[in-house]
Amino acid sequence: MLSTQESQQLLDIANAGCTKGHIVEARTIFHALLAQNPDLIPASIGLAFSHIVVNEFEEGERLLRENILAAHPHDQDANLMLGLCQILAGNKVVAQEILRPLAQAGGNRADLAATLLEQAQH
16 A cells, blocks of 8 residues: 555656656556545546546546546535636636636635636636
8 A cells, every 4th residue: 555645746747747748657657546545536636637638528527527526526626627627628618617616715726716717718
């Protein structure tokens, strides 16, 4: 079993891999983390992100909705990623519906939600 720190380091590596085009490698890490801990929400978000960055918006949305939001509908990070997915897919009205409550709620993710909401409104 990995420690929390080890899991976080692997998440960081996989997320960086997504941004650098190493999608297969990143997905391998996300799948390994989820095999060890199916409830590791950041790994599920990362797996969805690995689809979003290559324009597989439907799959990214499906993973977020089915693997996280079905059980945790108010998870801010998952909803932020879903909002980003909708913006990139061109579904700006849907993105606004997702992001507006997050931006208004305050908390840790409100500023990011407000920034994404601004993008969705243009």
